[in-house]
Amino acid sequence: MKKVLILFIACISLFELKAQKKLPKIDIQNLKGQIVSTQSFVSSDMPVVISFWATWCKPCLVEMQTISDVFDDWQKEKAFKFIAVSTDDSRSSSKVKSLVAGKGWPFDFYLDPNQDLKRALNINMVPFLIIINKEGEIVYEHSGYTVGDEEFLFKKLKDL
Amino acid sequence: MKKAFLILILLTLYYQVSFGQILNGDLTGSFESNNIYYFNDITTNALQPENPFGSNNYLKLDYRKGLFSAGIQYEAYLAPLVGYNPLLEGNEFVFKYIQFANNYLNITAGNFYEQFGSGLIFRSFEERAIGLNTAMDGVRINFKPVSYINLKAFWGKQRKYLKNGSGVVRGIDGEIDIMNAIHQDQNSTILLMGGSWVSRFQTYTGIVEDYPSTVDAWSARMQFEHGFFSFYSEFVEKTNEPTINNQNSQEIGNALLISPSFIGNNIGVNINFRCLKNMEFRSEREAVSHTLLLNYLPALTRQHKYALANLHPYGAMARGEIGGQIDVFYRFNKDSFLGGKYGMNISANFSYYQNLDYRNEEYQKFLSFGDKKLFQDFNVELEKKVSSVLKINLSYIDMQYNKGAIVSGGNDFINSKIAVVDVQYKLNSRSSVRSEIQHLWTKQDEKNWVYGLVEYSFAPKFSVFASDMFNYGYTNIHYLSGGFAFTHEVTKFMISAGRHKEGLECVGGICNQVEAYTGINFSITTSF
Numbered sequence: 237m238k239k240v241l242i243l244f245i246a247c248i249s250l251f252e253l254k255a256q257k258k259l260p261k262i263d264i265q266n267l268k269g270q271i272v273s274t275q276s277f278v279s280s281d282m283p284v285v286i287s288f289w290a291t292w293c294k295p296c297l298v299e300m301q302t303i304s305d306v307f308d309d310w311q312k313e314k315a316f317k318f319i320a321v322s323t324d325d326s327r328s329s330s331k332v333k334s335l336v337a338g339k340g341w342p343f344d345f346y347l348d349p350n351q352d353l354k355r356a357l358n359i360n361m362v363p364f365l366i367i368i369n370k371e372g373e374i375v376y377e378h379s380g381y382t383v384g385d386e387e388f389l390f391k392k393l394k395d396l
Numbered sequence: 397m398k399k400a401f402l403i404l405i406l407l408t409l410y411y412q413v414s415f416g417q418i419l420n421g422d423l424t425g426s427f428e429s430n431n432i433y434y435f436n437d438i439t440t441n442a443l444q445p446e447n448p449f450g451s452n453n454y455l456k457l458d459y460r461k462g463l464f465s466a467g468i469q470y471e472a473y474l475a476p477l478v479g480y481n482p483l484l485e486g487n488e489f490v491f492k493y494i495q496f497a498n499n500y501l502n503i504t505a506g507n508f509y510e511q512f513g514s515g516l517i518f519r520s521f522e523e524r525a526i527g528l529n530t531a532m533d534g535v536r537i538n539f540k541p542v543s544y545i546n547l548k549a550f551w552g553k554q555r556k557y558l559k560n561g562s563g564v565v566r567g568i569d570g571e572i573d574i575m576n577a578i579h580q581d582q583n584s585t586i587l588l589m590g591g592s593w594v595s596r597f598q599t600y601t602g603i604v605e606d607y608p609s610t611v612d613a614w615s616a617r618m619q620f621e622h623g624f625f626s627f628y629s630e631f632v633e634k635t636n637e638p639t640i641n642n643q644n645s646q647e648i649g650n651a652l653l654i655s656p657s658f659i660g661n662n663i664g665v666n667i668n669f670r671c672l673k674n675m676e677f678r679s680e681r682e683a684v685s686h687t688l689l690l691n692y693l694p695a696l697t698r699q700h701k702y703a704l705a706n707l708h709p710y711g712a713m714a715r716g717e718i719g720g721q722i723d724v725f726y727r728f729n730k731d732s733f734l735g736g737k738y739g740m741n742i743s744a745n746f747s748y749y750q751n752l753d754y755r756n757e758e759y760q761k762f763l764s765f766g767d768k769k770l771f772q773d774f775n776v777e778l779e780k781k782v783s784s785v786l787k788i789n790l791s792y793i794d795m796q797y798n799k800g801a802i803v804s805g806g807n808d809f810i811n812s813k814i815a816v817v818d819v820q821y822k823l824n825s826r827s828s829v830r831s832e833i834q835h836l837w838t839k840q841d842e843k844n845w846v847y848g849l850v851e852y853s854f855a856p857k858f859s860v861f862a863s864d865m866f867n868y869g870y871t872n873i874h875y876l877s878g879g880f881a882f883t884h885e886v887t888k889f890m891i892s893a894g895r896h897k898e899g900l901e902c903v904g905g906i907c908n909q910v911e912a913y914t915g916i917n918f919s920i921t922t923s924f
Contacts, residue, residue, distance in 0.1 A: 257422045260460060261497070268586045269619040269628070270573060271546060292699035298787075298820070305738070305781070325521070326514040327694030330628060330655045331723050334664025338725020339741055350511040350521055358426035358456060358923040364886075377923070379886045383820065383828035384855030 256373040259286075259366075260356045264321065265347040267333045272346065274353060277319055278372040283396045284317040285389070287343075288354055288364040291328045291335055296363040299381040304341045306386070314394050318343045323354050323362055365389060369396060421461030426923040428454045428524070432477055437914035439873055440895055450477040454524065456491075466494040469507075471558070479901065479910035480527035481557065481685065488558040491531055502538040507531045510550055512569040512592040515692035516651050516675075517615040517632045520554070526901050526908070528686045531555045532565065544573040554679040554688050561688045563679035567594040586621040594690065596679050604638075611637045613649070613677060613691075628655045632675070632691075639681045642674055642715060649674040650762045651693075662727040668696045669720035673752060673762045676714040685908060696721055697747040698775055700793070702816050703865060704836040704847050708797040709900055710749070710771040716760045717770065719749030738781035747773045751801070768807060772796040789818035799841065803900070812838035826855045832863075843869040857883055865897070879917070887922040 259278065263271050277284055287303075289296035300320065303310075307318070320343045322332045329349045336345055348354055357366065360379070367376040367389075376392050378385065431451045436444045451474050458467035469491035473484040493506035509531055512518040522529045534552015541547070551566035571590035592615045600609040617630035634649030654669045677690040693712045698721070700706050725743045728735035749771045753764035760766075775793040782788055793814040800806030813836070820830045834847040846866050853859035858881070865875040879892025898912040 257424055260422075268621050268626070269588055270576075270586065292701065294701045301741075301779070325694065326511075326516075326519075326692060327696065328699055329514075330657065330668060331666045333626065334657050334659055334666040334723060335725050335743075337659035337664035338662065338727060338743065340662045340727045340729075340739075350509055350515075350519065352509070355509070355522075356458070358424050358458065360426055360428050360921040360923060377886045378856070379888055379921070379923075380881075380883050382853035382855045382859055382883075383822055383830075384826045384853075387825060388856050 256375070259368050259372050259374060260353075262353045262356050264353050265349065267336075267345050267347065277317075278368060278370070279317050280370050282315045282317055283370070283375075283393060284319060284368045285393070286319045286321060286366050286368065288321050288323055288348075288359055288362045290322060290324050290362050291331055292324070293362050295381040298383070299363050299386070300341060300343075301339070302383070302386050303389075304339070304343075306390075307342050310390055310393075314390075316393050319346065320344070321346045321348050321353060323348050323351055325349050325351075367392060367396070421459055423457065423459050424924060425455065425457040426921070427456075428452075428919075428921045430477060430917070430919045432913070432915040432917045434478065434913055434915040437895065437912075440875075440897070440912045440914065442895070442912040442914045445475070445478065447475045450475050452477050452480065452524075452527075453487075463496055463498050464494070465497070468492050476527070478913045479908070481687070483557045484527060486558050490529070490555065490558055500540045502536075504536040507533050507555075508536045508550070508552075510536060510548070510567075511692075512548070512567065512594070513590060513615060513617045513630050514628070514653060516630055516653060517592050517613050517634075517677075517691055518567055518569075518594045519692035520690075521692070526686065528689075529555055530687075530689050533560050534565075542577075544576040546571045554690070556680070556683075556688055561680045561683070563596050563598040563681075563688070565594065565596045565679050565690065567592060569593075584622065586619065586626075588619040590617045591615060594677075596677075596690065598680060600681075608635065608637055611635050611677070624659050626657045626659075629653060634675065634677055636674075637681060639676075639678075641676050641678075641684065645674055645715075645758065647674040647759055649677065651675045652763065662729065664723075664725040666723045667720065668722075670696055671718040671752075671763050672712065672714055673716050673760050674714075697749075697771065697773055698723070698745040700775075702791065702814070702818075702832065702834055702847075703849075703863075704814050704834045704845050705775075705791075705793050705795075705816070707836065707845065707897075707899065708795065708799070708810055708812065708841075710747075710773075710797065711802060711900065713749070713751065713770060713802075716752035716766070717749055718752055718763065718765060719747070719770070721745060721747035736780075736782075738783075740781075741779040742776070743779075744776040745773070746775075747771065768798065768801055769796065770798050770801050785822040787820040789816070789820075791816040791818070808840075810838055810840045812836050812840075828853055828855075842867050842871055859883075863894075886924075888920070890917070890919045892917045 262274050266272050329347055363381045365378045366374050369375045434444045434448050453472040455470045470489050472487035476484045491507040495504045509520050520530045520532050532552040536550040539547045548569040553560040569592040574587040595612045597610045600607050613634035615632040620627045630653045632651040636646045636648050638644035650673045652671045656667050658665045679688045693714050695710045695712045697710050723745045728740040730739045751766035751768040752760040753766045755761050773795045778790045780788050795812050797810045799810050800808030816834045818832045822828045830851045832849040836845040849863040851861040860880045862878040867873050875895045877894025881890040893916045895914045901908050901910050
């Protein structure tokens with residue numbers, strides 16, 4: 237336990253020293269099953285929200301539906317890209333394409349079936365949101381979803 | 397740990413930079429700690445373990461600079477929580493790696509996770525929630541000579557609790573994006589084809605003649621998409637290996653997965669058909685439970701979100717199973733007759749599984765239907781935003797669960813019907829209340845159940861919940877539970893207390909019985 241604590245403190249103090257962390261370059265899949273690098277997520281015109289979710293995760297579905305409902309209104313106020321990365325493994329990853337079509341969600345969808353990207357970003361659980369600025373730096377991270385969280389996300393986006 | 401630091405120092409020397417500069421790379425990580433203090437509970441027969449305090453801890457660190465990265469994961473189980481294998485007790489730097497990656501080559505030395513195709517032949521992964529980690533320890537190479545070809549190879553040993561198992565595993569996988577290879581531009585039609593070979597060697601010192609020390613498996617797969625239609629299929633064959641898990645069967649293993657999807661405007665349909673015959677594949681022949689699994693055979697059924705719907709979970713029958721599921725998702729648009737002002741979502745699923753027919757006493761027929769139904773589930777869910785502050789979800793589930801076949805090998809059905817009302821009410825822009833009422837009707841097993849939950853949350857930091865799951869007519873036990881969670885950006889603290897029912901936990905074709913427990917739980921998760 238002592239070792240863990242020392243390491244934990246060491247990490248946090250190192251964290252204070254370092255610069256803004258970047259989105260790591262990881263291969264994931266698009267809904268067609270083709271390999272896509274996360275490099276292509278970065279946009280030079282607008283911030284990008286990346287949301288990690290799963291078809292079996294209740295708060296994830298609530299969050300996605302909520303953002304979908306206000307998406308057009310938000311876009312009028314502040315342009316941003318919304319990428320949804322499903323962390324479903326092969327138990328449910330084949331349902332993602334039909335589920336998002338059946339919900340009519342207006343986002344860009346990707347699959348992370350063996351959680352390579354989730355792990356590289358050190359995400360413990362879904363839902364999890366990050367915002368990437370035009371330089372590809374991670375400027376905001378949020379774990380979990382409770383009703384009303386979306387307002388804080390939008391405020392953060394407008395501040396960028 | 398020493399090794400990891402040595403690696404970092406070597407990297408520093410290689411670049412001839414000062415330690416100050418190395419800090420300009422990215423150091424990220426995560427920490428998770430789950431702790432439970434257990435009590436004796438005569439009502440549920442939950443016993444306090446000899447060490448009443450269980451604690452599972454994970455610390456992960458990754459360092460990236462340029463094309464190199466390195467990382468570690470430290471795990472401490474002092475003692476392992478109830479439901480985790482007692483053999484996990486201890487603490488260890490279980491995961492260490494260094495990696496070089498540019499646009500076409502990725503080399504990892506040390507520990508890694510990998511998946512070939514859908515994982516039917518090979519998947520190494522981590523599922524902390526049930527103490528499953530099948531990480532490999534060896535070398536992994538991923539080579540993309542051109543944009544439409546992806547080649548992978550690995551060899552190594554597999555994690556067994558906090559150490560490595562004795563089997564040696566090697567595998568190769570190749571995938572080609574055929575339409576891209578022909579046209580080299582954007583295509584409306586997609587055709588991907590792939591194949592894998594995975595082989596395991598473990599010395600055999602027993603007395604059985606011709607006993608296989610090597611088990612080989614190969615697979616072929618394809619993905620096709622055109623317009624509204626897409627299709628995925630994978631076939632696997634595995635050589636024989638008599639083990640305790642397959643009752644010393646000499647059968648070869650086979651698996652076939654066929655999964656078409658259709659999508660349209662506001663509608664999506666997905667079908668899965670799968671047949672498994674003797675497909676349990678492990679890196680040690682003596683391995684049992686959630687250890688040393690080489691492939692991933694999930695139950696292809698609806699993964700339910702509600703407590704009572706998860707009382708009787710189906711686990712895929714790796715020994716022999718045939719069946720499938722169909723999912724339909726549909727959205728009624730805003731301002732349509734049924735959609736109303738905000739629209740309405742409906743989804744339905746039907747799942748059905750049966751055992752395989754036998755050619756003789758020992759051999760099953762692949763792609764045949766036996767005489768035993770294993771599982772059937774029909775469920776439908778309606779999701780409706782009634783007003784700007786009120787959302788209602790209604791679910792109905794009709795489930796037939798062959799407890800005998802799934803748990804003990806007999807033929808003993810639990811037929812249940814479950815109804816769920818889930819209401820979310822927004823009090824103001826930051827606070828909301830959510831409530832669930834669930835009821836399960838059955839004449840078998842422990843008879844009827846009722847469940848209630850109330851959750852209050854105050855965005856973005858606080859939430860508190862209380863729930864009760866009550867069995868009436870048989871045990872008359874209340875499973876009360878309550879808790880509080882605090883979230884600050886990426887850090888989450890949670891305290892909860894309550895009674896937990898014994899039950900099955902199924903992952904990748906393997907189900908584990910978890911004992912009942914009563915306790916106070918404290919957890920913290922964060923990333924940095």
